[in-house]
Amino acid sequence: MAGRLIANLEGHGPLAPEERAAVEALVGPMKTLPSDTELVTDGEAAPDCHLLMEGQAFRHKTLPDGRRQIVFFHVPGDILDLQLAGMPVDYSVSTLAMCRVAPIARGRLADLIALRPRLGQAFWRLSLLEAAIQRxxxxxxxxxxxxxxxxHLLCEVYARMQRADLVQNNRCxxxxxQNHLADAAGLSGVHTNRVLQALRANGLIELRSRELIVRDWAGLVAAGEFDAAYLQGAAERAAMARPGGGLAARG
Structure with a gap:
């Protein structure tokens, strides 16, 4: 069940079989949530973290008057609320579509990290990846x-979905x-619509039937000034540096 999480952890270096088994043992029974469900609530503390198994979700902050800023788009394999101290989170997480999530007890995760420092480093690097995305x-x-x-947002989502093996025929x-993109980019809905129309007119993307189709990856990368290095661990950067290991080659 934890295959994508293990793949994320191994982006920074291989895990031993017993380490993979220990991560698998952390994951509780999976549950299904409909779209538009708030799974994590700003200001609340919970005994469990949530591993996203299937579907997509987003992290956000909302002002008292209802204005919302999206600060992260989650893909399968992400831990939606990776905080170990048991402190209240300072954000909310909601589902974008039907999702399957599984609990990870914070106490058990903290014990595992103390017992297996190499796993602790791998989870720490997942937090560093989140910080790099935020920057x-x-x-x-x-x-x-x-x-x-x-x-750039479209490139990032596409690259992260591809990393999770969820891109086929240049689509995911x-x-x-459009409203989610506006809330993530800090734009009005009208301005976001104009940008999407321009991206389509330039032959870079299509959005239809809840799919992103990338027609010109190199052109989209150039438009977004996108460099995927901030998304990669050391092991992945080494693999990407090998001939034929680039993102476009895998799309």
Whole structure:
């Protein structure tokens, strides 16, 4: 059940068979959630983390007047709320589509990390990856044009879905609506619509039937000023550096 999580952890280096088994043993019974379900609530503490097994979700903050900022799009294999101290989270997580999630007891995870320091380092690096994504989003909000900002978000989601082996024939599931993109990019709905129309007109993407179709990956990368290095662990960067190991070659 924890295959994609283990793959994420092994992006930073191989795990021994007993380490993989220990991660598998952490994962509790899976449950199914409909779309638009708030799974994690800002300000609340919970005894379990949540591993996203299938589907897509998003992390967000919402002001008292209802204005929302999306700060992360989650893909299968992500832990939606990886905090070990038992402190209340300072964000919410909601489902974008039907999702299957499995609990991971925070106490058991903390014990495993104490017992197996190499696994502890791997989970720590997952947190570093989240921080790298947040920095990239912050940079985009402050310095990229609206066109580049949206293109970069599309590149990131596509690259992360591809890493989870969920891209086929240059397309992936994409339940992210125009309003979600607007809330992630800090744009109005009207401005986001114009950007998406421009990306389509330039032959870079199509969005239809809740799918993202990438027509020109190199062009989309250029439009978004996208460099996937911030998404990769050391082991993955070494693999990508080998001939034929690039993202476009795998699409």
């Amino acid at each position: 990239e989003w912050m940079f985009g909000m402050g310095r990229r044009t609206a066109y580049a900002r949206v293109a 599931r994409f339940p992210i609506t």
